[in-house]
Amino acid sequence: MTRVILISSGKGGSGKTTLTSNLAASLAQLGKDVIAIDANLTTPNLGMHVGLQMPAKTLHHVLRGEARIREATYPHPLGFKVMPASMSVDDLKNVDVGRLPEVTVNLIGKTDFVLLDCAAGLGREAVSAIEAADEMLVVTNPEMTSVVDSLKAVDLAKRRNKKILGVVVNRKKNRWHEMPNHKIEDLIGAPIIAEIPEDPYIQQSIHLKKPLVSMMPDSPAAVEVRRLAHWLIDKPFEYEYPEEEYPTLVHRLAKWLNG
Numbered sequence: 001m002t003r004v005i006l007i008s009s010g011k012g013g014s015g016k017t018t019l020t021s022n023l024a025a026s027l028a029q030l031g032k033d034v035i036a037i038d039a040n041l042t043t044p045n046l047g048m049h050v051g052l053q054m055p056a057k058t059l060h061h062v063l064r065g066e067a068r069i070r071e072a073t074y075p076h077p078l079g080f081k082v083m084p085a086s087m088s089v090d091d092l093k094n095v096d097v098g099r100l101p102e103v104t105v106n107l108i109g110k111t112d113f114v115l116l117d118c119a120a121g122l123g124r125e126a127v128s129a130i131e132a133a134d135e136m137l138v139v140t141n142p143e144m145t146s147v148v149d150s151l152k153a154v155d156l157a158k159r160r161n162k163k164i165l166g167v168v169v170n171r172k173k174n175r176w177h178e179m180p181n182h183k184i185e186d187l188i189g190a191p192i193i194a195e196i197p198e199d200p201y202i203q204q205s206i207h208l209k210k211p212l213v214s215m216m217p218d219s220p221a222a223v224e225v226r227r228l229a230h231w232l233i234d235k236p237f238e239y240e241y242p243e244e245e246y247p248t249l250v251h252r253l254a255k256w257l258n259g
Ligand SMILES: Nc1ncnc2c1ncn2[C@@H]1O[C@H](COP(=O)(O)OP(=O)(O)OP(=O)(O)O)[C@@H](O)[C@H]1O
Pocket: 009, 011, 012, 013, 014, 015, 016, 017, 018, 019, 040, 043, 045, 118, 119, 120, 170, 171, 172, 196, 197, 198, 199, 200, 202, 203, 206, 221
């Protein structure tokens, strides 16, 4: 059975593309067939995140009827596939965003997962991506503006009878001004299924164009994405952070007290 999951947020910059590439890599590590599609047609980033630049054929070509799906789908060394979008503004001409659902329907039965990296905002692009998916993962940052925008995306998806898998709270720093989990869940009306901490290695991994789950699988954000991938396929995930590499204050204090 193919699951078509939209990674959505409402607000821009919450971490959708980072989650898409890392989730695709994690699910591939778990032996799943995954196609990650850059459904952000105006400001695509997924290709850059995974080191695929200037591909000859893209989702834009597919939507214009100038390429077949398989011609615009590229294998990644980590085992998943990517359908990038074009970086060229010229390619925005004559693209019918409304055809995105045709693309995902065509992939049913051909892969385990289709992950759609959604555009920010709630314009035609995002609505078409919602229509192209069956399930939605909502990425939010723990702040009011981000949560409120996510709520709007969830509302649009619910009106179209899409299944809301849950909320991924990204870039958690555990500061006093962050919105607490119960408030996020109350506002959005869906459970939090992952909490991804602020992790400086994310920026390094994006710079190096390598998903963090493969570059540094034990770094805090990578661990949480891997946990989410296990949750998605209903597989247990047990993990203990290596004490030496990522010592918490408690670990450091205990070590100091014990001499
Ligand atoms: N857990 C994290 N820790 C630290 N930095 C992060 C984390 N997640 C994302 N970022 C940073 O946030 C930036 C935006 O992330 P990303 O591009 O994935 O967001 P987006 O929701 O796809 O944005 P857009 O709406 O523009 O498509 C990244 O370049 C990265 O630097």
